[in-house]
Amino acid sequence: MKAAPSPEKMVPVTILTGFLGAGKTTLLKRILTEYHGRRIAVIENEFGPESIDTDLLVQDSEEQIIELSNGCVCCTVRGDLMRTLTDLSVKREAGELTFERVVIETTGMANPGPVCQTFFMDDEIADYYRLDAVITVVDAKHGMETLDKQEESQKQVGFADRILISKKDLVNEVDYQALRSRLMHINPRASIEPVNFGQTDLKAIIDVSGFNLNSILDIDPDFLADEHPDAAHDHEDEQGHEHHDHDHDHDGECDDHCAHHHQDHHHAHHDDAIGAFVFRSNKAFNPERLEEFLSGIVQVYGPDLLRYKGILYLKGINRRMLFQGVHMMMGAEPGKPWMSNEKPNTKMVFIGHKLPEEIFTRGLEQCLAS
Incomplete structure (x- = not known):
């Protein structure tokens, strides 16, 4: 061979x-x-x-x-x-x-x-x-x-x-x-x-390298701005794009508002079956819990997940982890180390058919290290 x-x-x-x-x-x-x-x-x-x-x-x-x-x-x-x-x-x-x-x-x-x-x-x-x-x-x-x-x-x-x-x-x-x-x-x-x-x-x-895990996860800044126009603070990410802050470092008090607001904005005119949402957090994930949750999500929602991709901040690992998937096939690999002047954070995007954003969001929050 x-x-x-x-x-x-x-x-x-x-x-x-x-x-x-x-x-x-x-x-x-x-x-x-x-x-x-x-x-x-x-x-x-x-x-x-x-x-x-x-x-x-x-x-x-x-x-x-x-x-x-x-x-x-x-x-x-x-x-x-x-x-x-x-x-x-x-x-x-x-x-x-x-x-x-x-x-x-x-x-x-x-x-x-x-x-x-x-x-x-x-x-x-x-x-x-x-x-x-x-x-x-x-x-x-x-x-x-x-x-x-x-x-x-x-x-x-x-x-x-x-x-x-x-x-x-x-x-x-x-x-x-x-x-x-x-x-x-x-x-x-x-x-x-x-x-x-x-x-x-x-x-x-x-030459796009869109399926290359090392390619930058570049989420359209307007998407995040539209999603949370009332956010208190803007910040810039690694690519210099201005994003509205949407952390999941809370105990769920914002979930219903966020999901409700997202729903109102996205479906004001078009009730598209395919849609996307972004999960961000400045807290580290517990790696074992996250792997278990993502494996379960992919088993249940794999047919409805089109593309998903993320830069992950994992506890105990001093570099970003890159992951992506198509339907039920998921891959991950280590990325660049976190620089001393940057704050480690997670940014994930899920694109699919009528995905239950709240289930994904709550589940991911429960994977964050305490």
């Missing part, structure tokens, strides 16, 4: 998702055109009329894997994604194919969850490929309506590491900001930016 490649030798994978007509294929064509000479394997799971092969294919072929005119390869998933990824790796190792990264374009109706899980479920896939990020494209003109009618589109937003809003020029600023605010409240950990496919900085899409 051959040794697994080191992380820098693993093949990075980008999952490109978004609802029908949002502009995924336009973005994919741009990536393939601009990265001419950089070999990309594209896995297409989109059976719509708009396909990359219209102007990039060298030849028509019934083969599952087709070479493109710019040296990239494209394959349509007719079967299982895991099998397709294995086929690509086998051909790459044999020298039959050369590619540096993989882009998976999902069908517009797809929930990206099972695609993400593929990279954690099989050891050979997990050793060979490194899941870099989920990029979700949202149509500014039809985004609100799609989010109202299609829960799958909410899941696509919930899983995202980067959210790109297309067709901004077709809406006014008020409507754009309303959509942006809604996306932020579904997923406060993803960056949200308008995208002009002719001018987008592809580095912001191609």
Whole structure:
């Protein structure tokens, strides 16, 4: 059995998702055109009329894997994604194919969850490929309506590491900001930016490391500001973002108010099934209690948890612990030591389907060291 490649030798994978007509294929064509000479394997799971092969294919072929005119390869998933990824790796190792990264374009109706899980479920896939990020494209003109009618589109937003809003020029600023605010409240950990496919900085899409535990947990500061506008004190976090303080260093006297306020704010206009909440504390966790609680939560709510990620302050450990998960699969590893001039603290975000915030919050509070 051959040794697994080191992380820098693993093949990075980008999952490109978004609802029908949002502009995924336009973005994919741009990536393939601009990265001419950089070999990309594209896995297409989109059976719509708009396909990359219209102007990039060298030849028509019934083969599952087709070479493109710019040296990239494209394959349509007719079967299982895991099998397709294995086929690509086998051909790459044999020298039959050369590619540096993989882009998976999902069908517009797809929930990206099972695609993400593929990279954690099989050891050979997990050793060979490194899941870099989920990029979700949202149509500014039809985004609100799609989010109202299609829960799958909410899941696509919930899983995202980067959210790109297309067709901004077709809406006014008020409507754009309303959509942006809604996306932020579904997923406060993803960056949200308008995208002009002719001018987008592809580095912001191609090398994200959104699934890398060492990447910064950057929660949108507006999310926390909106959540607690009456907070007494603001403070700045490590990235220099201004946040409203929301500590859980109390005995629960604020819980009902916080949960009630959060409910009022988030659901004033849109009762989205997918939503997020943030847990923060300046107190250390008892590591054993926390592990037991998170294991239980994942067993019960795993199917409804889309993404969760955190920087943890644990008693007896002088460095931050980094953790994240997808559904029922959770991982953790040590991060940087706490600096002498910084106050250790915990910051966790949970994104999922109708998650009971109060149960999570009370449970996490009970894991804090006394």
